Amino acid sequence: MKYLLALLLLLALTSQAEPYYPILSQTEVDSLRSKLRRSAPDTNRVKLLVAFSNDLTSRYYYMQKPDTIAVCIRQAQALSKALHYVAGQIDSDYALGYLLRKDPGGREVVLQALARSQQQHNRRREAIGWYLLCETYEKSMALHPQRIRYLEQAVRLFGAVHDQVQEARVLRELADAYLMQGKPARARQELLRSLALYRAAGYRKQHSSLDLLAATDDALGNYKDALQHALAAVASAKRSQDTLMLCTYYMRVGAVYQQFDQREKILQYYRLAMRSAEANHYTQTALGLTSTIARVLLAENRPQEALALILEKSKAYPPYDDYTRLAVAQGLVSCYLRTKQYALATAHCKQVESFLKSKNVVDNTRVLHGAYLTIGACCLATKQYAKARTYLLKSLAAGQIVLTRSSMAHTCLLLYKVDSAQGNLPSAIAHYKRYKAINDSIFSEKNSKQMAGLQIQFDTEKREQSIALLTKQNLVQQLTIRQREFQRNAVLGGAVLLVLVLGLGYNRYRLKQRSTRLLEQKQHALEAQQAEINRKNKALEQVLGEKDQLLEERQGLLVEKDWMLKEIHHRVKNNLQVVSSLLATQSRHLHDPQAVAAIRESQNRVQVMALLHQKLYQADNIGRVNMADYGREIVTYLIQSFDRQQSVQTKLELAPIELETTLATPLGLIINEAVTNALKHAFPPPRRGTLTVGLLCLAPQLYQLTITDDGVGLPPGFDLKRSRTLGMVIIKGLSRQIDGQLAVSTADGVCISLQFDTRKKPVYADAEAVA
Structure with a gap:
């Protein structure tokens, strides 16, 4: 690497x-x-x-x-x-x-x-x-002594009350603090105590302590033990089905294999870590792993695959700050340079330069070292030698602080190429000598690590062979024992079987005589029973015929009921549209703007109820409403009604939940009132903004409706409980009607949140989509 x-x-x-x-x-x-x-x-x-x-x-x-x-x-x-x-x-x-x-x-x-x-x-x-x-x-170096004192107090007190599990958990955190303080040997002692307490208490979830023990062994150079403990942490997490931190344990295994430069294993475990992070929605970890996997692919001379990975994941998980944006830009520069797309590499190199003044980057020497190296490599490839020299010298200086030998060697090699291109031979020779010296030391260390890796592989194979040999020996012994037991049991079984046959022969003779007499008696009884069965069969056939006729009549009544309910919903919808049309006609004869606005809001409320009945009329399952479609139509109608398509952008995050009419009606009216208020007051011309409507499942039968805008917000001193505006009165009243918890916040606009429980109200949802 x-x-x-x-x-x-x-x-x-x-x-x-x-x-x-x-x-x-x-x-x-x-x-x-x-x-x-x-x-x-x-x-x-x-x-x-x-x-x-x-x-x-x-x-x-x-x-x-x-x-x-x-x-x-x-x-x-x-x-x-x-x-x-x-x-x-x-x-x-x-x-x-x-x-x-x-x-x-x-x-x-x-x-x-x-x-x-x-x-x-x-x-x-x-x-x-x-x-x-x-x-x-x-977890900063300056605060570690203070944190250690607190943790030691906790360890002492948990030991005094004989709580082994909690004592072990705190010992693990104490070891973490010692490791961050640069005391890996002391950290290892505390971790061994933690694992011993876990085992004594019978506590199975030891993976966190095993993972930290792997990190400690890695820091001490015990790579064989580090790999064993890292793999044990993964196995413990899977065995206890505690997958919250599984991505971290996979990353640990990959980091240990990094020491042995076994790239296939590195890629295997980093990809497992990526899948685990995505499954748990750890987007920041997934984005960081993207750059890491891309660098391994570049080292494997697979630049197209690395480029495709960065583009795919950065689109799926957009960078969230200057640091992550810098990491993505650096990865793209490296990929484009390897694929000889110098124009794209230069464009992203300018982005890297723009992030160097960010407060998240300017004080991080390690990050600056990598950024300077990326810019210098790009400038060298595009023949900007003076600029390349400036950034490469900065990278070399930063590398001496953070002691990243491999990247320092690469920097010296690039400086050698810059000096050679400019004809500065003494400087070129000096940089090349330094490159060789650093590279030789890395090569020697890498060889020793590879030898350790081969030793681990040899020990593992030897252990597996020993286990296989012992297993075969055990199988042979078990087979011999079973064969002897079978011979003994066969002799005993034969003797017992002979006695049983003789006894059964005599018993069958006596039973045959008794059975002959019983058969004659049963024959007469069976004839009488058959006559009774025939009589009951005829009666049953008559009853079944009557039942089939009743079922056909009931089916017809159900079809007629569904038709009548649809017709009722259709007529109610038509009547509500007539009312809406009357209100629209009335508004054309009014000249007072407030009266016209009131009429239009009433017309919108009527239209919301009409949309509900239209949904019920069109649905296959009468009585339930798909809230995703219903909410989308309400918002679309209101945007068009207020003619705000150009100035207000809508964002709908509605889960495909089906609710009974008793819940769908008040929720639709609440959405109408909240969206209407936002369109009227949140975005005064020429202000533009975004309106977000969401309906999410927080827990089984617990849902949350949110209407959020990034507009001008509520006036100072707004109090939800004292508000007497018609819209808020309607929203509060409908919220109480469905036993919901209403909250209004004014950070960066207005957010209306309503949590409601459907335990007493039937709800139907697409389980996969809601989850």
């Missing part, structure tokens, strides 16, 4: 943190939800709310947290305070601190709960507090 992405450099030193509270299985989550619905407002409900919120926080550990978590925690805090339940107050505060661990207020919440735990002399909760306090600090 010429050089690696910062993602892998970080991976070689540490591993990704795991959630403090393990994620519950789906069965456990369903049980928790069921208990919550039935629980009374007591201390047990506080415990259930805290457990549910902690599981959600862990489940969304690396993603944006849903508002449901904060709602559960606030309920637990309020109930604990009302019950004067001190333990519940501590646990609910910890849950809030765990949720807000990276926000400014999270640390204060944890400190408050920690102080209360110390006042109560509750050592177990105090231990949790020290751990969560450590979680509120970033």
Whole structure:
């Protein structure tokens, strides 16, 4: 490899943190939800709310947290305070601190709960507090001593209360801190203690500690042990079906194979990591892996494949900041240079130059080193020798700081080519000598690593052969034992069988005499039973004939009922359209703009209900409405009604959910009112903007409707509870009608959010699409 992405450099030193509270299985989550619905407002409900919120926080550990978590925690805090339940107050505060661990207020919440735990002399909760306090600090070198002190306090207290699983979990984080501090030997000691405690407690999910142990062995140069522990982490995660961090474990295996330069294995595990990241929606990790896999493909002389991969994944996962945009641009420059598309390489090289002044890049020497090298290589290929020299010298200087020998060697080689092209022979010779010196040292190290890799392969094959030989020996022994047992059992079985045959012969003789007498008696009884069966068959045939006639009549009535319901919906739709036409006619005779606007809004409401009945009339399943089609038609109609096609762009994210009419009607009216308000007030001419309407499934039978715009927002001091505008009154009234939770926020425009539960209302959805 010429050089690696910062993602892998970080991976070689540490591993990704795991959630403090393990994620519950789906069965456990369903049980928790069921208990919550039935629980009374007591201390047990506080415990259930805290457990549910902690599981959600862990489940969304690396993603944006849903508002449901904060709602559960606030309920637990309020109930604990009302019950004067001190333990519940501590646990609910910890849950809030765990949720807000990276926000400014999270640390204060944890400190408050920690102080209360110390006042109560509750050592177990105090231990949790020290751990969560450590979680509120970033993993920076400056803060490592402070984080280590907190973790050591947590380890001591968990050991005092004999909680082996929690003690092992905190030891793993302590080892991570020591590794980041540059003490891999001390980190390895703590990890071995962590694994021993896990085994003593019978805890199966040891993959996080095994992964960090692999990173530690890698840092210590124990590549054989690193590979074994990395593969063990993957196996442990699969065995326990805990796939949240599986992509990280695959990346670890690929990084260890990187040490042996076994590129097929590297590509195999990085691609497995890519699939796992995409399955868990880790878009940032997937984007970083794209550049890493592309560099391996370039080293394999497969530039077309690398280019296709970067273009595909950067389109699927757009870069989200200057750092990721720089990484994608560098990858494209390298691919275009290898495929001799110099015009495209130069265009993306200019993008790389534009990112050098970004605040995310300017202080990162490692990133600057790679960017300078990319620009210098592009300028050399396009014969801009003076510019190439400037950037290559900058790259060489940065490389001496971050000590990336392979890329420094490549930089010296490029400087040699620049000097040769400009006729500067002394400088060219000096750079070539330096290139050879660095390259020779890398080659020697690579040879030793390859020898270690071959030794690992030899040991593995030898172990497999020994296992196969022992297996064969065991099979031969088992076969011999079975053969002897079969011979003994055959003799005994023959003797027993002879006795049984003689006994059965005598018994059959006696039974035959008795059976002859019984058969004569049964013959008379069977004749009488046959006559009775014939009589009952005739009666049954008559009953079945009458049943078939009734079924045919019922089927006809059902068809007639469906036809009548469709006709009713059709006529209601027609009547509503007549009302809409009357309102439109009335508006043409009015001169007051407010009256005309009121008439048009009423006409829109009528049209929304008419669309609903039209959907019911056209649907095969009467009584249910496809909300995706219904919502799309409402928004399209309103955009056309207000003539805002040019100034307002719509974005619809509607899941294909089918709702009963009792739910579809108020939801349609709420969409009408919210979209109407946005079109009237959010985008005053000549302002343009985007209007987003979404209907998502948050959990089984729990849905969320959102209408968001990026317009001028609500006036200062707006209060949803005190608002008396007709639109808001209608929205609040309809929200109460369906027992929904309504929220309005004004960050970057207006966002109206409505959560509603359909447990008491039938709902039908395409399970795959909603999931």
